[in-house]
Amino acid sequence: MSTSRKGSRLDGQPLEYAPAPESRSVVRLREAYDPFIDGEFAPAKSGEHLTTANPADEEPLAQVAVCGEADVDRAMAAARRAYDTVWRDLPGAERGKYLFRIARILQERAREIAVLETLDNGKPIKETRDFDVPMAAAHFFYHAGWADKLAYAGMGPDPRPVGVCAQVVPWNFPLLMLAWKIAPALAAGNTAVLKPAETTPLSALLFAEVCQEAELPPGVVNIVTGDGETGRLLVSHPGADKVAFTGSTEVGRGIARTLAGTGKRLTLELGGKGANIVYDDAALDQAVEGVVNGVFFNQGHVCCAGSRLLVQESVAEEFLDRLRARMALLRLGDPLDKNTDIGAVNSAAQLERIRALAETGRAEGAEAWSPPCPLPERGHWFPPTVFTGVTQAHRVAREEIFGPVLSVLTFRTPEEAVAKANNTPYGLSAGVWTEKGSRMLWTAERLRAGVVWSNTFNRFDPASPFGGYKESGYGREGGRHGLEAYLA
Incomplete structure (x- = not known):
């Protein structure tokens, strides 16, 4: 991952997107x-x-x-x-x-x-x-x-x-x-x-x-x-x-x-530790986009973020390969640049909390991966990070990090997926990715979450109620x- 996203020319060579900053002049700040x-x-x-x-x-x-x-x-x-x-x-x-x-x-x-x-x-x-x-x-x-x-x-x-x-x-x-x-x-x-x-x-x-x-x-x-x-x-x-x-x-x-x-x-x-459940029959590329949006939108500063990925064991390796490839295309940098995908962490205190919990994840044995990502010298920044080898005992799987950090767990059966998704003190959101309508409804009915999205994530409407349990x-x-x- 770099601070400029790469496109592709007809000859196959990478094409760097030029910066496209929004002007600050439209805002007149008072002292x-x-x-x-x-x-x-x-x-x-x-x-x-x-x-x-x-x-x-x-x-x-x-x-x-x-x-x-x-x-x-x-x-x-x-x-x-x-x-x-x-x-x-x-x-x-x-x-x-x-x-x-x-x-x-x-x-x-x-x-x-x-x-x-x-x-x-x-x-x-x-x-x-x-x-x-x-x-x-x-x-x-x-x-x-x-x-x-x-x-x-x-x-x-x-x-x-x-x-x-x-x-x-x-x-x-x-x-x-x-x-x-x-x-x-x-x-x-x-x-x-x-x-x-x-x-x-x-x-x-x-x-x-x-x-x-x-x-x-x-x-x-x-x-x-x-x-x-x-x-x-x-x-x-x-x-x-x-x-x-x-x-x-x-x-x-x-x-x-x-x-x-x-x-x-x-x-x-209040807080959340939303689960994004990906079944083996899901449209994987679509699910990858949903997972990326679910946890990296607004730098993960989202109470209903899908910060726990539960992926069925039979497709876990393939899914993670696709997820890492997609993360490598995310652009971190100037929030006023219209090409930026991941902006700055809101405060030094929040950045310190994210760093501390990420370090705890490493210390407890989970494996952290981030794409190559030079961070700006000034400001509060944290790279998009995915933890694998996570168990339900890890703090990164239990506590709300409120940052661009994803914890990955696997499951074999729908019953196991629901049990792991509900194994949290929170109950704000969840996502279900499957091509089978019956499986989606079966899963959603058993999830203890205020909002359950199907084959999408972070979709909001003023006419739809939002809130949680526990x-x-x-x-x-x-x-x-x-x-x-x-x-x-």
């Missing part, structure tokens, strides 16, 4: 950002700031306010005031108009948002451009359609909103996770206070500008920025009627303990089921 409260940007009472940086080169991007208790109180008060006086009783058709307007503005500013997300997050521009931003807009379009049809959502003839929602989103899909939470909350008549991750706050703050442009009533959406302490203040705030969190299982456990006995609604979308959390986001958490 400093304030929280968005009650319809305007106002300085945080704490007076503290943190620096958000580009993971690809570690260059600082902007100063962002760290919100303290007084700032969270202000945001919650603004959300409560907007809920009581404006939003709760606004007809659904009128709420839907605002959501439609937000969706259209996201589309109009798509290029700007995609570049900003790539700068702040480190993921390839082709992912932010072709997936993150279009899917975020799609969620607002979809939920705008629900706003005046809630009586048909299956929650009674006259469902009511829950109230003020405290929402915390992670750094792997900053804008998309925001859309997953804010769109259904607003469609159902709730107001929201959202905290983005401390390493990726910029797209949420740009979304605040979108709310202003859409003339959303002040206080309906509020954005508070900061570190983990800001998030703790938000989810434990007595003014919150509903808490929604996407992030690590460890933090999710803490939130569940904090809210236990309070009567507040809680949905958690330590992957509870509740659903998206679809009619995702509205339930926001309706009383």
Whole structure:
């Protein structure tokens, strides 16, 4: 693997793709950002700031306010005031108009948002451009359609909103996770206070500008920025009627303990260790593409990543040969280059965790392989890696690595495949690759996973619910089921 992908000329000689970088000029960064409260940007009472940086080169991007208790109180008060006086009783058709307007503005500013997300997050521009931003807009379009049809959502003839929602989103899909939470909350008549991750706050703050442009009533959406302490203040705030969190299982456990006995609604979308099951009758080249997409999309920073490959023993050797050949064609490098397949790891802390778990895999006897891959001198980078000789006792097969690391196990029978796939504390996603419909349905029925893909992976739709079991959390986001958490 090199930093430029090779094509092929008619004479059979390799052809290097020239760099195709997206321009940064479409983004106008501020030197400093304030929280968005009650319809305007106002300085945080704490007076503290943190620096958000580009993971690809570690260059600082902007100063962002760290919100303290007084700032969270202000945001919650603004959300409560907007809920009581404006939003709760606004007809659904009128709420839907605002959501439609937000969706259209996201589309109009798509290029700007995609570049900003790539700068702040480190993921390839082709992912932010072709997936993150279009899917975020799609969620607002979809939920705008629900706003005046809630009586048909299956929650009674006259469902009511829950109230003020405290929402915390992670750094792997900053804008998309925001859309997953804010769109259904607003469609159902709730107001929201959202905290983005401390390493990726910029797209949420740009979304605040979108709310202003859409003339959303002040206080309906509020954005508070900061570190983990800001998030703790938000989810434990007595003014919150509903808490929604996407992030690590460890933090999710803490939130569940904090809210236990309070009567507040809680949905958690946590970690995962998804299994991708490849049967011997699968279309192997198609399955290879699915496995690559399942674990290397967004550098593996995906909670539902297919980070465990279970391949039937009779085709394992052939499949791994094809997989390694495909991995050698992946392009790692500048996230703003439109040819890049694998961008930068989001932070130094996450890179250290990936390295530590990969080293543990080697120490426990698994064999690691990566294609030849020169890494940039600056920034946070980790090469795509596949571990073979893995058993279910290895940490790389049990723990969520949240990086471009694939663990390979084999199986002989469908029963063994299901047993190994379910042998995890997580239960978020799985994939099944087979040409036999009966085998696919038999397997999917027995997998304890919230989402099971057939002959594909990482396919999402706003109309389809997403969520997990066990330590992957509870509740659903998206679809009619995702509205339930926001309706009383």
